[in-house]
């Protein structure tokens with residue numbers, strides 16, 4: 001079993017809040033990310049896939065194809081978008097990095113299978129110091 005990771009980047013806006021909380025309570029729970037007028041992050045997405053090395057190519061997967069899958073199914077939907085308002089797969093979810101990682105996993109998994117590999121990890125960094133990893137369970 002071998003693992004390979006592709007990094008892609010996107011910029012997106014969000015707000016962490018609950019409508020049933022006051023602005024004060026949202027600030028207490030969600031901090032600066034609860035700002036009522038939105039804010040953005042420079043996100044990084046690391047997609048790790050696993051499988052066996054193809055004896056003919058020496059590759060696990062074709063990285064160009066992996067990058068295309070991530071860009072078409074994830075980056076196009078997220079880049080320069082408002083995660084709360086414009087991203088179908090995040091509809092009705094809190095726009096946290098955790099939920100984003102799970103949503104990205106669900107979007108990507110069938111496409112990775114079609115590449116002949118298995119999705120191993122979706123890692124999303126929201127800032128230099130904070131990142132989330134999701135392994136599918």
Ligand code: NI
Pocket residue numbers: 014032033039040041
């Ligand atoms: Ni934020």
